[in-house]
Amino acid sequence: MSIETIIQKATVEAVKTLYAAEVSEKQVQVQNTRKDFEGDITIVVFPFLRLSKKSPELTAEDLGQYLTEKVELIDSFNVIKGFLNLVVSKDYWLGILTESFGNENYGFQQTGEDSELVMVEYSSPNTNKPLHLGHIRNNLLGHSISEILKANGKKVIKTNIVNDRGIHICKSMYAWKQWGNGETPESSGMKGDHLVGKYYVEFDKHYKAEIAELVEGGMEKEEAENQAPSIIAARELLRKWEAKDEETVELWKTMNGWVYKGFDVTYKTLGVGFDKIYYESDTYLVGRDEVLRGLDEGMFFRKEDNSVWADLTGEGLDQKILLRSDGTSVYMTQDIGTAKMRFNDYPIDKMVYVVGNEQNYHFQVLAKLLDKLGFKWGNDLYHFSYGMVELPSGKMKSREGTVVDADDLVEGMVQVARDMSAELGKLDNLSEEESENTFRMIALAALKYFILKVDPRKNMMFNPEESIDFNGNTGPFVQYTYARIKSVLRKSAEKNITISDSIGVESISVKEKELLKRISLFPSVVTEAGDNYSPAVIANYCYELVKEFNQFYHDHSILGETDENIRNFRLLLASSVSSVIQKGMGLLGIEMPERM
RNA sequence: GCCUCGGUAGCUCAGUUGGAUAGAGCAACUGCCUUCUAAGCAGUAGGUCAUGGGUUCGAAUCCCGUCCGGGGUACCA
Numbered sequence: 001m002s003i004e005t006i007i008q009k010a011t012v013e014a015v016k017t018l019y020a021a022e023v024s025e026k027q028v029q030v031q032n033t034r035k036d037f038e039g040d041i042t043i044v045v046f047p048f049l050r051l052s053k054k055s056p057e058l059t060a061e062d063l064g065q066y067l068t069e070k071v072e073l074i075d076s077f078n079v080i081k082g083f084l085n086l087v088v089s090k091d092y093w094l095g096i097l098t099e100s101f102g103n104e105n106y107g108f109q110q111t112g113e114d115s116e117l118v119m120v121e122y123s124s125p126n127t128n129k130p131l132h133l134g135h136i137r138n139n140l141l142g143h144s145i146s147e148i149l150k151a152n153g154k155k156v157i158k159t160n161i162v163n164d165r166g167i168h169i170c171k172s173m174y175a176w177k178q179w180g181n182g183e184t185p186e187s188s189g190m191k192g193d194h195l196v197g198k199y200y201v202e203f204d205k206h207y208k209a210e211i212a213e214l215v216e217g218g219m220e221k222e223e224a225e226n227q228a229p230s231i232i233a234a235r236e237l238l239r240k241w242e243a244k245d246e247e248t249v250e251l252w253k254t255m256n257g258w259v260y261k262g263f264d265v266t267y268k269t270l271g272v273g274f275d276k277i278y279y280e281s282d283t284y285l286v287g288r289d290e291v292l293r294g295l296d297e298g299m300f301f302r303k304e305d306n307s308v309w310a311d312l313t314g315e316g317l318d319q320k321i322l323l324r325s326d327g328t329s330v331y332m333t334q335d336i337g338t339a340k341m342r343f344n345d346y347p348i349d350k351m352v353y354v355v356g357n358e359q360n361y362h363f364q365v366l367a368k369l370l371d372k373l374g375f376k377w378g379n380d381l382y383h384f385s386y387g388m389v390e391l392p393s394g395k396m397k398s399r400e401g402t403v404v405d406a407d408d409l410v411e412g413m414v415q416v417a418r419d420m421s422a423e424l425g426k427l428d429n430l431s432e433e434e435s436e437n438t439f440r441m442i443a444l445a446a447l448k449y450f451i452l453k454v455d456p457r458k459n460m461m462f463n464p465e466e467s468i469d470f471n472g473n474t475g476p477f478v479q480y481t482y483a484r485i486k487s488v489l490r491k492s493a494e495k496n497i498t499i500s501d502s503i504g505v506e507s508i509s510v511k512e513k514e515l516l517k518r519i520s521l522f523p524s525v526v527t528e529a530g531d532n533y534s535p536a537v538i539a540n541y542c543y544e545l546v547k548e549f550n551q552f553y554h555d556h557s558i559l560g561e562t563d564e565n566i567r568n569f570r571l572l573l574a575s576s577v578s579s580v581i582q583k584g585m586g587l588l589g590i591e592m593p594e595r596m
Numbered sequence: 597g598c599c600u601c602g603g604u605a606g607c608u609c610a611g612u613u614g615g616a617u618a619g620a621g622c623a624a625c626u627g628c629c630u631u632c633u634a635a636g637c638a639g640u641a642g643g644u645c646a647u648g649g650g651u652u653c654g655a656a657u658c659c660c661g662u663c664c665g666g667g668g669u670a671c672c673a
Contacts, residue, residue: 331672560631
């Protein structure tokens, strides 16, 4: 039981005894004592004044005396205004160390047979262009939230729905046929997804030129957009694809194959992966059948032009199209089909969609539709809605080339890590392979931490020039602290010092106690991150922890300490901190180097 | 227009179910490496928490209005 809970329970008793009144544990407001006051845990007494019919100070005195007397773990108390500050005994804090040291599961809940099964969808790329910074945020959030859910005792299946069909890929296909001269990843040395993306841009260039020409010839812009030869050709390809035209399907397979190979490299670099991948080309027909079933069963209706709609006006939403007048599927149709396939494949308890906040409305509608169609988790699907990544130049647009490419970004950061390490003269005695591996680790830590430390729901700013930082509140700073601890532990092993888990210290310093408090918070931080779907909570916790450790490290010598009991205690403390750092950062998908 | 999310230091961000004097990092300035890694530590400076009301012992936090910005809004995904 945590100290907070113990105090809450005891306070309920105290109020009952002293004032003959009933309060619930939740009504007892406990918080960590501010650093500038003496004490560890503070109770806010204002809510009890009505019951005590005394001043805040006297009420706090009453409660303080009672608690100090009855609760063994409380040593003393002091009162400032309406705040009762309690001093918790050192033995309690030392107990935290016993609990966390060498405990692989500290702070994590285990999964069992009856654990909830959560499916997390993330990434979900289109296959006509390479991944960019926006996808990076999505992938990192998806991967991290999956790990956090696992740490909260859920069974997690990570899934990806690949948008592999539609007009977008046909545009790339047409451009490649037209102007590609048979170029392949092998012949050009280009990564497959970049090659296909190149033709997507190529398409747009020609398309825009054609529109301009038509408009100059006196055509209205809107009509020109529909009459340009390129778009007509792309639409023709889409029709051929839907009709399963052999040559078209073959080209589609080839070009998608290039893209997948490229994506795999990027995913591997980012350290993300999936347990099950779905393809829109498989699911959209299933969706169409579901919609037609809904139509038969009277849940949906058909308009005069043959399009199929759901009427959600009774539930505070609008009417939503489900099948176009020509019978083809829309985005919503595909999501219904994908849901149905997943539902058939797994006994899903909860579905989490990691998708940007521009689709908030879409998921509101999807939840209602799935519910109507009889999926038990439909109504409480969770849309993990995150904000966009903005650049100093404004929003990113693929076609206008204002995107930050994922592969380029990572490579750039690795180079910065390389340069900085060279400048600091670190890692000089490591092998080429080891140091390259470390540069990569550092670069990815910087990138991942930068993105994950901010509240997922908010839009965030990324400045490629300035956001790449390795000092202060950054991933490398956390790694650096870890590497420092590892270095101390290596040196202690070299000196044949064995770390004992029995602690025999008379007193502990303020910094040491602060560190123990931080460690004790880890389990509740993991829970909070899971409840709120927030990797940022973990990131900020790790930062506070390592900041605290660096202060301790600066003020206290570990191996230089002559008192063996104290030295042993500090080694235990450092070791526990390092393992909490590793576990916490692991939830963000960030690896810790042994040295840097 | 309607729906929705946001506005905290020059910049990027934290800020617990409403609690004590609103915190970090970057950038600027000042100190600290013959001592376990200076990617560190300590310090100075920087705030009308967009704005006006309300609720209460107490509001950056809850409610209402206003201003500014992002996103969505029936056959793009």
